[in-house]
Amino acid sequence: DAGVTQSPTHLIKTRGQHVTLRCSPISGHKSVSWYQQVLGQGPQFIFQYYEKEERGRGNFPDRFSARQFPNYSSELNVNALLLGDSALYLCASTPGPFYNSPLHFGNGTRLTVT
């Protein structure tokens, strides 16, 4: 039973660069959410996508964008990277758009911006 998979697992970028993180949900799950987790903090909501449409957006600048593909996989893009973007980026999937069913998390992508 493949869980939520994220790639890459680790990434090092320099300030000003662009990064793309990828996520594949559990088979049959149509909703993908993205979270940023800074060391010592809880996950902070970035986006939710359901059926390729944005269903929720957190308080992040426009440098952050995402999309969902017809196979329900998703990409998170971050432009003009800042040192403060260094964090663990988590992807989670659910069958539908609501959180009354459990979020299934991936292992995350550790992004380091130097």
Place this chain on the structure above:
Amino acid sequence: AQRVTQPEKLLSVFKGAPVELKCNYSYSGSPELFWYVQYSRQRLQLLLRHISRESIKGFTADLNKGETSFHLKKPFAQEEDSAMYYCATHRYTGANSKLTFGKGITLSVRP
């Protein structure tokens, strides 16, 4: 804006001792509340949610609307309970859905 507060960062207890992990929320409306747990080297996963009114691994959590709290409790802690615990609340407005997490608390159960 919805907010989740976990006032403590660390709780250390001996095996067999009672555990209470505190969570307070601020939310206008009917909240949906959850506890998520992350064991060492494992993924973040759902522990329990208030609408289910269930006990998972001996843990329970009661929603207290008067105190706006959703504390997680277990009468007798086990070493395998050592983990990071996050309280979270869900808000759904129209087409916008958002899950907000607290900062988390580390539970350490000593033998």
